Amino acid sequence: MEIRRFLITITIILIAGLILGIWFFPINQDFRVENPFWNGIDDMSTKYHMQPLDSLADLPLSPDSATCITIPYLSYTPAELEQLNHFISSGGRLILADDYGHGNQVLEYLGLGVRFTGQTLLDPLVNYKNKYFPRIVNFQPDPLTSNTDNLVFNHGTSLTGVNAADTIALSSTFSFLDNNDNGIHEDNEPVGPLPVISRHNLGSGQVILVADPSLFINGMDKVEDNAEFMQNISATTNVLYVDQSHLKISELQRSKRWLRQVRGLFINPAGTVALVAVAIAAVSIPIWRKKKESNDSA
Amino acid sequence: MKRLVIILSILAVLAIVLPGLPALAQHTHLPHEKPDTAVRVLDKVGLLLSYVHINNLASKSQFQSARDALTEMSNANIPASIRHIIDQYNSLYQKLFTTLDNLESLLNEASVLLSRSQINEARQRLDNAGSNIRNANSLLKDTKAATDSLSGQLGFLDTSATNQLTQSYHRLVDSIKRLKDVIDKLTGLRESLTERYTQMTKLTPTELSMDASPLTAFVGENITVSGRLSDNSTPLTQKAILLSLEYKTMKNVNKINIPVTATANTTTATGFDGLYVANITVPYQYVDNMTLTAIYEPSGTDIKNYLSSKSQPLTVNTLFYHTYLKVNMPQGLYREQPFTLSGEIISGYDNISRNVSVYLDDNLLAEKTVSCLFNFEIIPSENATPRKSELTVAVAPDGRYSGASQSHNIAILVTPGHIETRIPSIVLLPGSIKISGRVYNEFGPIAEAPVSLKLKNSQTTVTTAPDGSFHGFIKLNILPTKAPSSNNQLDVSKSVTEPFFDLSPIGIHEIAVTTEQPESWGTAVGEKSRILTINPLSTGLIMAVLIALGLVIYRRKQTRMSRQKVVSPVEVAEPSAITPLHSPVSKLKLTAIKSRVLSAYQSGLSIIEKITGIVMAPHITLREFLKMTQLPSPGVTECFAELTAITESTLYSAREPPQDTVTRAEKLATTIKEELYSGNP
Numbered sequence: 020m021e022i023r024r025f026l027i028t029i030t031i032i033l034i035a036g037l038i039l040g041i042w043f044f045p046i047n048q049d050f051r052v053e054n055p056f057w058n059g060i061d062d063m064s065t066k067y068h069m070q071p072l073d074s075l076a077d078l079p080l081s082p083d084s085a086t087c088i089t090i091p092y093l094s095y096t097p098a099e100l101e102q103l104n105h106f107i108s109s110g111g112r113l114i115l116a117d118d119y120g121h122g123n124q125v126l127e128y129l130g131l132g133v134r135f136t137g138q139t140l141l142d143p144l145v146n147y148k149n150k151y152f153p154r155i156v157n158f159q160p161d162p163l164t165s166n167t168d169n170l171v172f173n174h175g176t177s178l179t180g181v182n183a184a185d186t187i188a189l190s191s192t193f194s195f196l197d198n199n200d201n202g203i204h205e206d207n208e209p210v211g212p213l214p215v216i217s218r219h220n221l222g223s224g225q226v227i228l229v230a231d232p233s234l235f236i237n238g239m240d241k242v243e244d245n246a247e248f249m250q251n252i253s254a255t256t257n258v259l260y261v262d263q264s265h266l267k268i269s270e271l272q273r274s275k276r277w278l279r280q281v282r283g284l285f286i287n288p289a290g291t292v293a294l295v296a297v298a299i300a301a302v303s304i305p306i307w308r309k310k311k312e313s314n315d316s317a
Numbered sequence: 318m319k320r321l322v323i324i325l326s327i328l329a330v331l332a333i334v335l336p337g338l339p340a341l342a343q344h345t346h347l348p349h350e351k352p353d354t355a356v357r358v359l360d361k362v363g364l365l366l367s368y369v370h371i372n373n374l375a376s377k378s379q380f381q382s383a384r385d386a387l388t389e390m391s392n393a394n395i396p397a398s399i400r401h402i403i404d405q406y407n408s409l410y411q412k413l414f415t416t417l418d419n420l421e422s423l424l425n426e427a428s429v430l431l432s433r434s435q436i437n438e439a440r441q442r443l444d445n446a447g448s449n450i451r452n453a454n455s456l457l458k459d460t461k462a463a464t465d466s467l468s469g470q471l472g473f474l475d476t477s478a479t480n481q482l483t484q485s486y487h488r489l490v491d492s493i494k495r496l497k498d499v500i501d502k503l504t505g506l507r508e509s510l511t512e513r514y515t516q517m518t519k520l521t522p523t524e525l526s527m528d529a530s531p532l533t534a535f536v537g538e539n540i541t542v543s544g545r546l547s548d549n550s551t552p553l554t555q556k557a558i559l560l561s562l563e564y565k566t567m568k569n570v571n572k573i574n575i576p577v578t579a580t581a582n583t584t585t586a587t588g589f590d591g592l593y594v595a596n597i598t599v600p601y602q603y604v605d606n607m608t609l610t611a612i613y614e615p616s617g618t619d620i621k622n623y624l625s626s627k628s629q630p631l632t633v634n635t636l637f638y639h640t641y642l643k644v645n646m647p648q649g650l651y652r653e654q655p656f657t658l659s660g661e662i663i664s665g666y667d668n669i670s671r672n673v674s675v676y677l678d679d680n681l682l683a684e685k686t687v688s689c690l691f692n693f694e695i696i697p698s699e700n701a702t703p704r705k706s707e708l709t710v711a712v713a714p715d716g717r718y719s720g721a722s723q724s725h726n727i728a729i730l731v732t733p734g735h736i737e738t739r740i741p742s743i744v745l746l747p748g749s750i751k752i753s754g755r756v757y758n759e760f761g762p763i764a765e766a767p768v769s770l771k772l773k774n775s776q777t778t779v780t781t782a783p784d785g786s787f788h789g790f791i792k793l794n795i796l797p798t799k800a801p802s803s804n805n806q807l808d809v810s811k812s813v814t815e816p817f818f819d820l821s822p823i824g825i826h827e828i829a830v831t832t833e834q835p836e837s838w839g840t841a842v843g844e845k846s847r848i849l850t851i852n853p854l855s856t857g858l859i860m861a862v863l864i865a866l867g868l869v870i871y872r873r874k875q876t877r878m879s880r881q882k883v884v885s886p887v888e889v890a891e892p893s894a895i896t897p898l899h900s901p902v903s904k905l906k907l908t909a910i911k912s913r914v915l916s917a918y919q920s921g922l923s924i925i926e927k928i929t930g931i932v933m934a935p936h937i938t939l940r941e942f943l944k945m946t947q948l949p950s951p952g953v954t955e956c957f958a959e960l961t962a963i964t965e966s967t968l969y970s971a972r973e974p975p976q977d978t979v980t981r982a983e984k985l986a987t988t989i990k991e992e993l994y995s996g997n998p
Contacts, residue, residue, distance in 0.1 A: 029327075049349070057351050068843075119348055139348070143363020144393040148355045150363060156392050169392070174348040192386040193367045193393075203481060204366050233349040242352055291820045295858045302866045 041274045048269045050090050050232060052261060057238030060261065067253040069261045075102040078260065082111030082224075086256035089113065090232040091121040093265040100128040108222035112256065116232035118176045121265070126228075131219055133180045135230060138196040140177045140213065143204070145191035147171040147242060150202070154243070157189040157212055163227065163251045164188060164216075167244040175231025177213040187227075188216035359396055361471060364403075365485035371410065372492035376499055380418035387411055402470055406463050413456040413496070420449035420503050427510050433614050434625040436517045443514060446507045453500045461493055520624045523548050525558070527611040527628035535636040535717055536601045543594040544628060545587075546613055552591025553623075556613060559584055560597055562633070564607040581607075599635055603719035607633045638718045640664045640671070644710045646725040650677075650697045654760070658683075658693040660710060664718050671718070676709040677729075697729065734758045734842040736768070738830050746793050746819065746852045753788045756781045756832060771829045772848075791828070793819070793850060822856040825849055911967050913979050917986040918964040921957060928993050939965055953992050960985040 046053045052064040052071045063069065072078065072087070079085055087106060095103070103125060107113050115122050122135045142153035155170040164187055177196060194211035195204045204210065215230040239245050253259055268276075284290040367390070374383040387407050395403050427442035472478055473486040527544035534540055542560055546553045560583040568577040579602070585595035599607070611628035644660035662671050673691055674684045683693045708727045714720035738754035752770050756763045762785025770777045770789045779789040819826070831843030918939075925946055926932055933942045943961045948954045963982045967974050974982075 057353070058349065141363075143360035144367050144390060144395075146394045148352070148394070149358040150360050151350065152352065152355065154392060154394075156389065171352075173352060174350065191392065192382075192389050193363070193370065203362055204370075210370060236349065238352050286820055288820065291855060295855075295862060298862045299865065302862060302869060 038278065041271065042278055044271065046269070046272055046275070048266065048272055050092075050236065050266050051263065051272075055237070058236050060235050060237065062237045062240050063235055063249055064261065067249065067259055069259050071263045072260050074264050075099045075106075075262060078102055078106045078111070079258070080109070082106050082109050084110070084112075084257040085260065086112040086114060086252065086258070087260040087262060088235070088252075089115055089125075089262035089265060091115065091117050091125060091265050092267050094121045095124055095128075095265065099264075100125065104129060107224035107226060110223045112225045112227065114227045114229060114252065116229040116235065118174065118231050118233070120232075122228075126226075129221060129226065131221070131226065133178055133185070133217060133219065133228060135228070136177050136179050136196055136209075138176055138198050139200065140172065140175050140190060140194055140215070140230070141197045141202065141204075142191055142194035142211070144193040153190055153194050155188050155215055156191055159187050161187045161218065162255050163218070163248065165247075165251055167247045167251070169243050170234065170245055170248055171239065171242045172215065172231040173233035173236075173239055175215065175233065177209075177215050177230050178217055178228055179214075181214040181217045181228075185217045185219055186214045187218055189213060190215055357394070359394070359399075361473070362479075362481050362485045364395075365473070365482070365489050368410075369485070369488045369492045372489070372496055375414055375417065376492070376495040378421060378499070380414045380421070383414045384411060384418070387414070399470065402467060406467055409456065409460050409463055413453065413460055416449050416453045416456060417496075417499060417503070420446055420453060423449065424503060424506050424510060427507075427514075431510065431513055431517060434517065434520065434620060434623065435614075436514055436520075436624060439510070439514055443507060443511050446503075450500065450504050450507065453503075457493070457496055457500060460496075464489060464493060517624070521548055521622055522624045523553065523613055523615075523626040525611050525613050525626040525628045527609070527631065529609055529631050529633065532631060533634040533636065534599050536599050536603065537716065539596045539598050540609075540633060541594065541596055542609065542611070543592065544611055545591050546593070546626070547591050548623065552587070552589075553613075554587055554589050554591060556587045556591075556619070557584055557616065558587060558593050558595075559612040559614070560595055561610045561612060562597060562600070562607050563610065564600075564602055564604045564635075566602060566604060599633065601714065601716075602635070603637050603639075603714060604635060606635060609633050636717075638665045640712055640714075640719050640721040642710065642712055642721040642723050644723050644725075646708060646723070647727060649728040649730045650706075650708070651730050652697050655694055655696045658695055658710065659691065661690050662687065662712055662721070663689075669715070669718065671715060672713045674711050674713070676707075676711065678706050734763060734766075734832065736830055736832065736842055736844045738844050738846060740828055740830075740846045740848060742847075743849045743851070744793060746850055746854075749790045749792045750828070750848065751788070751790055752828065752830065753786065754830065755785050756787065757785045761785070766832050768830060768832045771831070772826055819850050819852055820855050821850075821852060822859050823849065823851055908973055910973050910976070910979055914964055914967040914974055914982045917979075917982040918960055921960050921986040921989040924990050924993050925957060948993075950992065953989055956985045956988050956992075960989070 045055055047056050047058070048054055049058045051059050052061060052069060053059070055061040060069070064071070069088075075089075078087060085106075087103075089103070103113060107129070115125055117123075117135050119137055123137075126134060139151070140153050141150040143150045145154045145156060146152050147154055151174050153172050153175065155172060156168070158164040158167060170188065177190065177194075189212035192211050194213060196209045196213065197204075198208050199205065217228045219226045219228070233239055234245055235249065240249070285294050367386075371383050371386045374380075374386065387410055390403070390407055393403075423442045423446040427439045427446065430436070430439035430442065467473075468486060473482055478486075523546060525544060525546050527542060529540050529542045531540065544558075546556055546558065562581040562583075564579055564581075565576055566579050567574040581597075581600045581602075583595060583597045585593050587593045593611075597609075609631045612625070613627075614625045615623040641663040642660060643663070644658065647656055647658070650656055658675060662673070664671065668689045670686050670688050672684070672686050673693075675682045675693055675695060677697065680698070682695050682697070685691075685693070706727060706729050707724050709722055709724040711722040712720055734756060735758065736754055736756050738752060740752050741750060744750055750772070754768075756766050756768060762781070762783070764781055764783045764785060766781045766785075768779050768781060768787045768789070770779065770791055772791050772793075775791055777789050777791055779787045781787045825847055827845050827847055829843055829845050922933065922942075925948065929946050929948070931942075931946055937945070939961050943958055946957070948957060960982055963974070963978055963985075967978075967982075
């Protein structure tokens with residue numbers, strides 16, 4: 020009897036502890052606005068009043084002067100691509116920040132010739148700490164690069180098929196695309212200056228391509244002029260949305276969602292009534308048992 | 318066995334818990350690393366290959382690109398310990414590429430001049446080219462030496478150097494050798510041009526004279542130019558003469574004005590006597606003077622016979638009316654907020670009408686024709702980007718009147734809006750929250766601004782009154798409902814929301830009051846407040862459950878206590894102590910038979926306590942009390958021991974004692990009483 024009680028107690032404590040841990044442990048997933056750690060975008064989200072979107076269906080129908088940042092780490096459905104297309108053609112500005120994701124799927128749907136190369140951009144000389152942090156020093160005059168002398172990428176990539184007129188920022192002459200991932204420049208590997216940020220007019224809206232979404236994370240915010248770039252994005256828009264629906268979902272987030280769903284069940288009328296009924300039943304069981312014992316003894 | 322069960326149970330619990338652990342220890346492999354902990358590394362291979370890349374550019378005669386790349390190296394992540402060496406090395410390369418660039422330019426110019434039969438100018442370029450070749454060879458030798466020195470400093474050929482590093486160094490040495498090939502190629506070109514020059518010195522020289530009148534003229538006026546072309550005093554007929562009017566002006570390149578030399582050319586031809594006459598118009602270029610030159614360049618078969626010639630240049634003084642502009646420039650502009658730009662145009666003594674334009678960066682803001690003083694009421698576009706911009710006021714040139722412009726860097730500002738809200742902190746459901754407040758900016762209250770009031774999924778939009786105030790309601794339901802959740806009694810409002818309800822007994826909710834218009838505010842402004850909601854329905858339910866739970870716990874506790882009291886003869890010390898014993902017993906529903914046994918024990922106990930003076934304490938059990946007491950006779954002791962055993966059995970047995978046991982207990986109590994009072998067994 021004692022052991023049974025011990026096991027039940029320990030199990031309940033562990034499960035409760037796990038639930039509380041999952042509930043209160045902050046999300047540490049990349050690019051999440053809820054993530055306060057170095058790889059989240061909590062700082063910028065707070066600073067620039069970013070509105071996170073759990074679905075592209077939540078984009079405004081009349082997005083005049085609105086900006087949506089999307090980081091395409093999950094592929095888009097045809098409906099989502101159409102929602103993006105409608106957002107842009109209605110006057111919205113889409114910032115597509117990608118390195119190794121599904122950005123080209125969006126570009127293909129929008130009918131743009133430019134592409135993300137998907138290869139790591141390295142700069143052995145003009146960098147921040149090491150070649151995986153290429154420093155971007157060549158800018159064309161543009162409101163987005165106003166007061167910006169250099170940006171620092173973090174394991175970023177580059178763009179290809181960009182017209183010179185559409186290019187906003189280029190990597191240094193010494194940068195190159197590490198096609199074979201050996202960290203060394205080979206003769207057949209493209210060398211800088213390579214376009215890394217570009218602007219494309221589409222309908223009455225615009226598409227801004229940024230070849231490294233890590234530019235926006237908390238850890239990179241204070242590096243060189245990265246914050247200035249974000250400030251310029253914010254200053255040139257009325258509302259800033261950030262799409263969270265195309266980021267990979269971690270186990271922690273999945274667990275949090277599951278707990279939220281359970282909580283959602285209980286805050287519904289039926290759920291609340293069921294919870295109260297269960298509570299009443301739990302309380303009544305000892306009384307019912309007692310009565311039964313009395314009757315038995317009588 | 319117990320241990321085994323515990324171990325198995327722990328394993329079972331771990332089996333439940335372990336699948337959830339990855340939830341806390343995520344494995345995401347997104348391609349970025351923490352910048353704070355990234356290691357600072359000098360990529361020696363990359364450094365060498367960068368120089369190879371620069372040398373390759375130079376080898377392809379892309380000297381300017383090579384120099385730009387070297388300039389870009391000022392941004393390189395080079396440790397301070399070798400920064401000086403690298404800077405020196407770069408400086409050497411800069412000099413070499415500049416020399417090679419100049420050399421190539423000189424040879425190109427010499428080639429063009431020779432093709433125009435201008436051999437004297439070509440000779441000068443070829444001489445300069447010779448000097449540059451000597452410099453280039455010297456610099457290349459220094460570069461090789463510096464490369465060796467750099468290798469020694471950074472250990473490119475040390476035994477510890479990696480294979481990649483050594484290979485990169487050899488690639489750099491090879492690229493330097495290709496630079497030598499470039500110098501050799503340019504040296505060969507110079508030699509061939511020099512040979513061509515030598516052959517052209519055998520051609521017949523020509524002589525060109527020129528005169529012009531007047532030499533002072535207003536822009537737009539004509540000048541008559543005349544002269545003679547001859548070959549050693551023999552006139553040359555039907556030859557094309559180029560009359561070039563050269564002047565210095567400013568050209569805007571990437572928003573920077575740089576001085577450039579421009580020309581206005583007119584072509585004429587010599588007559589039968591070798592004379593030429595032409596009228597040229599002074600262009601509408603508002604410069605102080607221009608240089609007029611007549612040029613003869615042989616063409617066709619003449620190339621093989623004659624050398625080119627130039628006349629002595631003449632200076633033509635140009636006249637025009639200067640225009641001056643005075644503008645009162647603002648320090649900053651607010652988007653969509655009107656501002657007045659005033660100024661004055663001074664054009665000598667005439668107040669002629671002039672066309673004035675106002676630009677913000679390259680965008681035309683306003684344009685009109687004014688005579689002297691002007692005022693512009695301008696509203697910057699809603700699309701104006703908030704940043705540093707250039708406001709330019711320009712007066713277009715008009716005939717003899719020059720143009721004028723004035724530019725000023727100004728800040729495009731957004732008018733930051735502010736919201737003040739008044740929201741109650743506690744709300745009882747069902748009910749309505751009255752939300753009121755004020756929207757304003759530094760220019761005063763903002764009228765007709767849409768204000769969004771949002772509570773979870775319930776949202777209401779109200780519009781501000783002329784004084785900037787707004788009032789709105791959000792209805793809070795106790796249960797889900799399809800009824801409209803909000804209305805606004807004072808202003809125009811619309812609701813596109815789900816009705817708010819909250820079944821939590823006590824909830825904390827955030828109300829967001831935001832406004833996104835007008836666009837001149839830059840970003841949306843808003844304020845968030847928290848309210849406490851109390852739902853009486855669910856609170857009642859929870860309270861009922863808690864009360865029920867409390868009652869059960871209370872009753873169980875009371876039962877446990879009464880059991881303890883039954884076995885606790887604390888009140889036995891008093892004659893009336895039977896009553897307390899009876900009280901819990903009655904709660905336990907003791908039957909009459911059991912009560913009789915207890916009464917018998919109580920009766921015997923009271924006499925023993927009086928005789929012995931030992932009172933039964935609350936914590937003493939019946940059996941302990943028996944051991945504590947020393948009765949005067951063994952018979953009484955024996956009787957009390959039996960009575961104690963019967964009482965214990967009665968108290969703790971689920972079954973009732975038989976009738977003869979009860980009778981025996983009462984008899985034992987009577988015996989104890991009699992013997993202790995009488996003193997006889």
